[in-house]
Amino acid sequence: MRRMLGFALLSMLLMPLLMAARESQTFYLATPTRAGNVLLPRGICEVTWTAESGSRAHLSIKTEDEKTYTIPARMVEGRQDRTGVVTTVVNGVTYLQELYTSNAKFIFQNRTGASQ
Numbered sequence: 418m419r420r421m422l423g424f425a426l427l428s429m430l431l432m433p434l435l436m437a438a439r440e441s442q443t444f445y446l447a448t449p450t451r452a453g454n455v456l457l458p459r460g461i462c463e464v465t466w467t468a469e470s471g472s473r474a475h476l477s478i479k480t481e482d483e484k485t486y487t488i489p490a491r492m493v494e495g496r497q498d499r500t501g502v503v504t505t506v507v508n509g510v511t512y513l514q515e516l517y518t519s520n521a522k523f524i525f526q527n528r529t530g531a532s533q
Contacts, residue, residue, distance in 0.1 A: 440465060440466055440518075440520075440521075441463060441464065441465045442463070442464050442500065442516070442518040442519075443461060443462070443463050443464075444461075444462055444464065444500075444501060444502050444516065445460070445461050445462070446458075446459055446460060446462060446502070446504075446513075447459065448511050449511065450504055450511045450512065450513050451510055451511065451512050451513065451527065452478070452486075452488050452512070452513040452525050452527070453488045453489065453490075453525055453526060453527060455478075455486045455488055457478060457480060457486065457513070458480055458481070458482065460480060460481040460482075461480075461481055462478050462479065462480050462481075463478070463479045464476050464477065464478045464479075464516065464518075465477050465479075466490075466492070466521075466523070468492060472491050472492050472493065473489065473490075473491065473492070474489070474490050474491070474492035474523060475487055475488070475489055475490075476488045476489075476490055476516070476523060488525065489526070490516070490523040490524060490525050490526075491523070491524040491526070492521050492522070492523055492524075493521065493522045493523075493524070494520065494521050495520070495521070495522075496519070496520055497517045497518065497519060497520065497521070497522055499517050500517050500518055500519055501516075501517055502514075502515065502516050502517070503515040503516075503517075512525075512527045513525050513527070514527070
């Protein structure tokens with residue numbers, strides 16, 4: 418009985434970690450796109466994420482050529498009415514600004530060199 422209680426308690430503690438590991442989204446980039454300090458190639462990407470403290474998160478983006486990039490972002494949790502990416506072009510370079518999933522929005526910090 419004690420062993421079953423320990424197993425149940427351990428399962429309850431690990432469940433959020435297992436659920437967080439399953440958080441993923443697939444998106445398409447029409448052109449090579451810069452996200453933070455990383456240049457992502459054109460194509461289909463799969464992103465998974467882990468939340469850190471507060472609104473900080475680390476995204477792992479796996480590209481079609483099987484390379485994985487880790488990029489920090491600011492996460493805003495909450496149900497989203499759309500999924501996909503928001504990009505902007507500055508001086509001919511495409512930057513990833515935001516990534517929308519069904520339950521979170523991620524905002525990237527890009528150094529575009531443009532005055533704001």
